[in-house]
Amino acid sequence: MDRRHFIGSLGTLGAAALAPATVGAQTAPAALQTQSRVAFGELIALLQQLDHDYLSPARRIAGVTDISDGHRQILHHLHVALSLIAEADPDRPAFRRTADMVTKFLGDNPDALYYTAFIDPARTYRISGNVGGADFTSFSFERAGVDGVPSKGVALVVDDRAMKISRDGDFEFLVGPDQKFKLEPGVGMIQTRHFFERAKPICADPVKQIPLRIEAVEPASPRPAPDDAWIAASIRRVITFLRETTIGMPMMQPDKIPAWVSIIPNRFNPAQIPAGDIGFANRSSAYSMAPYALAPDQALVIEGRFPKCRFANVVLWNRFLQTYDYETHTISRNGKSTKLLPDGRFRMVLAHRDPGVPNWIDTQGRPTGMVYWRFVLPEETVAPLEARVLPFADLKALG
Incomplete structure (x- = not known):
């Protein structure tokens, strides 16, 4: 008998052993409608x-x-x-x-x-x-x-x-x-x-x-079984x-969308700290989010400057606000994982394959998704995020 069968037989043995002691409570039709079964x-x-x-x-x-x-x-x-x-x-x-x-x-x-x-x-x-x-x-x-x-x-x-x-x-x-x-x-x-x-x-x-x-x-006092x-x-x-957290989430109405959320692909609104009435929002961070949309031969180039802050990063999500695979792909960048330009600015490149330039963010071939920025405890106004779509072939010229 292997371990799996042994463990299973223990459960059967336990049920048989318990039955005589609780026969009054357990005698019932096979389809007993317990509260747990209804739930x-x-x-x-x-x-x-x-x-x-x-x-x-x-x-x-x-x-x-x-x-x-x-x-x-x-x-x-x-x-x-x-x-x-x-x-x-x-x-x-x-x-x-x-x-x-x-x-x-x-x-x-x-x-x-x-x-x-x-x-x-x-x-x-x-x-x-x-x-x-x-x-x-x-x-x-x-x-x-x-x-x-x-x-x-x-x-x-x-x-x-x-x-x-x-x-x-x-x-x-x-x-x-x-x-x-x-x-x-x-x-x-x-x-x-x-x-x-x-x-x-x-x-x-x-x-x-x-x-x-x-x-x-x-x-507290001991809890009952x-x-x-x-x-x-x-x-x-x-x-x-x-x-x-699924079907109960309301469809976002245009007049309810926070100012820092863009609904226009490949264009970012100014970063802002969210209102306190948004659940799970980090009241210490300025956010900016926008969808991206790229054809197979296109890339999205995003330039900006990290403000003086405690932490900053950018990450890719699908439409359900789930990150892409970051264990085997680079789908995010932060202040330490970003190579800056000589003038101190950053240039991120979203592309479906490696363009051979610094700061590639891998879309994993997904033509659409969400780009989410956060800047924790910024001590200055976050500079505008400038984004443009380029043909993949032109990325090498960026250096």
């Missing part, structure tokens, strides 16, 4: 709805790439919901990695590590850890909770300028309704950010972690999160 059916129905209605021409999703990318997004968001929300406990919170090389979620960043924890705004928590060599560290307290409904905005930001950090990088601070860093009603989630300007993306390092700890100052109602509620939190 599980709702999850299956949502997945079917997403396939039929979310990945549909009504949402401008029709091509093979869009549909398959959409299925990948659904799987990734389901993974996030299961790992972060399904069994989150605000009485005993823990920081868990939000995105990585194989979990791409709501605008992930190759040059940053993100962690999420769920809290109760009525409680006081001690947050401690080490900055781990990051160029910028922050904790955003979001108007969101463990119910799975996405953030409605950022209520409080604590970044490394407000934290007491030792020479070794250690820190500790308190948050709560009566603390210096005050928790307001409705604040139920923490999103951390740890930015690294390195020659290679920090997220491509599979062992890099930020040591973080969060604990309630007043410990999961029962049918609790597990059903857990499944429904997953359903809510998955629905709200």
Whole structure:
């Protein structure tokens, strides 16, 4: 008997052993309708709805790439919901990695590590850890909770300028309704950010972690074993999160588009710090985003100047705000991975294949996508991003 069969037989043995002791509770038809079974059916129905209605021409999703990318997004968001929300406990919170090389979620960043924890705004928590060599560290307290409904905005930001950090990088601070860093009603989630300007993306390092700890100052009593109602509620939190981060996301209306977001391909609007009512937005960063559109024999050349700031980078996303493969391709650049021109400006080149010039950003052959810029704590106005489309053959002349 191999290990797989042995483990499986243990489960069968366990069921047989438990049956006599609980016969009164377990005697029922084979198709017993537990609360968890009803909730599980709702999850299956949502997945079917997403396939039929979310990945549909009504949402401008029709091509093979869009549909398959959409299925990948659904799987990734389901993974996030299961790992972060399904069994989150605000009485005993823990920081868990939000995105990585194989979990791409709501605008992930190759040059940053993100962690999420769920809290109760009525409680006081001690947050401690080490900055781990990051160029910028922050904790955003979001108007969101463990119910799975996405953030409605950022209520409080604590970044490394407000934290007491030792020479070794250690820190500790308190948050709560009566603390210096005050928790307001409705604040139920923490999103951390740890930015690294390195020659290679920090997220491509599979062992890099930020040591973080969060604990309630007043410990909670031991929690009971999961029962049918609790597990059903857990499944429904997953359903809510998955629905709200996919088909529940409204189609952007022209009058609701932030000024820093361009809807014109290959043209960027001035970078700006986003409004606080945008969930998951980094209130310490100026952003600029635009779609790109390139034919097979074209490239997009973007020139500008990094402002004096704590961190800056550019990254490519698909239409579902998921990064391209940064483990085996160069799909982003930051201040350390960019070769500057003699006058201190940068010149980025988006192309479907290697043009043989500095600062190539690999589109991986995708004719369209999103180009996203961020500048953390800029100390000056971000210079305009100048973009132009050139024939691929003309790129060599750039030098």
